[in-house]
Amino acid sequence: MDKVGYYVKFRTQAGQRDALAGLLLQAADHARDAPGCELYVVNTASGEDDVVWVTEIWRSAADHTASLSADGAGELIGQALPLLAGPPERIDLRPLGGAGLPG
Amino acid sequence: MDKVGYYVKFRTQAGQRDALAGLLLQAADHARDAPGCELYVVNTASGEDDVVWVTEIWRSAADHTASLSADGAGELIGQALPLLAGPPERIDLRPLGGAGLPG
Numbered sequence: 001m002d003k004v005g006y007y008v009k010f011r012t013q014a015g016q017r018d019a020l021a022g023l024l025l026q027a028a029d030h031a032r033d034a035p036g037c038e039l040y041v042v043n044t045a046s047g048e049d050d051v052v053w054v055t056e057i058w059r060s061a062a063d064h065t066a067s068l069s070a071d072g073a074g075e076l077i078g079q080a081l082p083l084l085a086g087p088p089e090r091i092d093l094r095p096l097g098g099a100g101l102p103g
Numbered sequence: 104m105d106k107v108g109y110y111v112k113f114r115t116q117a118g119q120r121d122a123l124a125g126l127l128l129q130a131a132d133h134a135r136d137a138p139g140c141e142l143y144v145v146n147t148a149s150g151e152d153d154v155v156w157v158t159e160i161w162r163s164a165a166d167h168t169a170s171l172s173a174d175g176a177g178e179l180i181g182q183a184l185p186l187l188a189g190p191p192e193r194i195d196l197r198p199l200g201g202a203g204l205p206g
Contacts, residue, residue, distance in 0.1 A: 098142070
């Protein structure tokens with residue numbers, strides 16, 4: 001597989017977690033139709049009240065990059081930024097295989 | 104959703120990453136048939152030579168717990184433990200929704 005994966009950790013201003021999660025679920029709706037998106041899941045984290053994690057798998061890094069400039073992405077990013085307490089942290093992964101993925 | 108998600112980070116003894124990944128891909132084959140397993144993906148990490156991350160989503164915490172005592176799980180755990188440099192770290196998640204999941 002040449003897939004790429006990301007765990008993206010967003011830390012929000014106090015009390016803004018659910019608002020951010022709502023925006024990221026809108027982003028997931030866009031991702032669902034984006035070329036090469038295999039997984040885009042929005043999560044809260046046990047024991048961390050102001051954290052949202054997004055789990056992503058894309059067919060290629062190029063597909064992921066293209067999604068960031070797709071219609072609507074800039075508007076969602078603009079709405080999300082004021083909710084954050086700092087820049088997102090990203091763990092870059094190379095999926096080797098497993099269960100539950102297409103292909 | 105009452106789903107649960109996990110990011111599980113395994114750090115191996117030097118040079119044992121691919122051996123561990125192979126065992127975890129066998130675990131993924133078991134997970135594929137386990138009740139309630141929605142995702143079990145084995146990943147390497149950019150820039151960390153001795154790390155394997157597993158991304159899991161289960162229908163419930165009970166389904167995940169049951170899988171750990173399923174046939175074959177103990178044997179794989181026994182083979183994996185000597186490859187590790189320390190105990191796995193786990194980030195516990197509550198998936199809210201997104202793209203690419205069943206249901």
